[in-house]
Amino acid sequence: MNQYLNFSQKDYLQLQKVYEALLQQVYEICNQKEVSEEEIDQLFRSHYKNLQSFLLDSNGKEIFKKYRESPDVLEIKCAEYTSEFQMRLLGIYLSKVKQPVLDIGCGQQANLVHFLRKNDIVVYGLDRNVQNLNNKIYQVDWLEYTYVPDTWGTVISHMAFSNHFMHHHLRPDGDYEKYATKYMEILKSLKIGGSFIYAPGLSFMEEILISTFDSYTVETGEYSTMVTRIN
Ligand SMILES: C[S@@+](CC[C@H](N)C(=O)[O-])C[C@H]1O[C@@H](n2cnc3c(N)ncnc32)[C@H](O)[C@@H]1O
Structure with missing residues (x-):
């Protein structure tokens, strides 16, 4: 992962909320008698959007703008030295x-x-x-x-x-x-x-x-x- 992505404690709580919302929606869908493919598709689309907003809110636009230019940006790793x-x-x-x-x-x-x-x-x-x-x-x-x-x-x-x-x-x-x-x-x-x-x-x-x-x-x-x- 790009070492310049950073998540504070507040961000982790926010991410927890994103997954709580996903689980709540999955729970509601599971309680339905029937589930259409469209509903499942919608569920994952909205989760994807929530994750996108989470990343932009926590790390800003610029780093992802660069990612569009070159996917290698997400692979800026950090090494450890003796x-x-x-x-x-x-x-x-x-x-x-x-x-x-x-x-x-x-x-x-x-x-x-x-x-x-x-x-x-x-x-x-x-x-x-x-x-x-x-x-x-x-x-x-x-x-x-x-x-x-x-x-x-x-x-x-x-x-x-x-x-x-x-x-x-x-x-x-x-x-x-x-x-x-x-x-x-x-x-x-x-x-x-x-x-x-x-x-x-x-x-x-x-x-x-x-x-x-x-x-x-x-x-x-x-x-x-x-x-x-x-x-
Ligand atoms: C390139 S490594 C160098 C590690 C070590 N100093 C060395 O030379 O072997 C950079 C380190 O900074 C840590 N790091 C990056 N952002 C950090 C942050 N916001 N708070 C604490 N550590 C962080 C990473 O987890 C990583 O271990």
């Missing part, structure tokens, strides 16, 4: 990691979280699809998680939050305001001296950050960006 690869690409060194660490969009396998934990680092992870939930790994939407001020020594998000923020920034009906608000909340959740390290792509936001606040420094390399809270 902890070694993530550490190397983001330029993170075990000896220098400030704790506690939060991995935003840690992936189903939470590779980096497990690796850091094995190395005695205090680390938490969150992801909407994470499995094998255990202590300090949360299944949650990163836009719905509360980043408590002055908490984290390091926040990491490899090929996750920043990619989605850029996607919403570029998409005509994107939720960029929500992403910008969460981005600032994440930065405020750093302790002084703490860093947010992510895949590059948010220069539009970093420029505003540097020109508006004197609390952060930004270092951008070819493969990673590091924003550090300095006061």
Whole structure:
């Protein structure tokens, strides 16, 4: 599935209603003495329409407009990477990691979280699809998680939050305001001296950050960006 499709808790409740309506209609039809093919056809047509409206309401028109241009759009998958690869690409060194660490969009396998934990680092992870939930790994939407001020020594998000923020920034009906608000909340959740390290792509936001606040420094390399809270 296209990784940029997203469903909030409210959307899941809405989807539940769509299926409740379908089941109610099926129940009513089953109680009739006779059912015509036309009625069944009508039932599925209306369910299809309800699903279409649900998708447009929850994710906007643009993503589906692109889908009409190329069905491949619905297959934009996301991969997971080894902890070694993530550490190397983001330029993170075990000896220098400030704790506690939060991995935003840690992936189903939470590779980096497990690796850091094995190395005695205090680390938490969150992801909407994470499995094998255990202590300090949360299944949650990163836009719905509360980043408590002055908490984290390091926040990491490899090929996750920043990619989605850029996607919403570029998409005509994107939720960029929500992403910008969460981005600032994440930065405020750093302790002084703490860093947010992510895949590059948010220069539009970093420029505003540097020109508006004197609390952060930004270092951008070819493969990673590091924003550090300095006061
Ligand atoms: C490309 S994967 C990267 C996973 C991991 N950081 C890695 O490098 O192996 C992106 C991850 O972001 C997660 N994700 C996407 N949107 C999310 C959201 N709104 N809230 C929480 N996680 C999300 C996906 O479930 C996926 O695991």
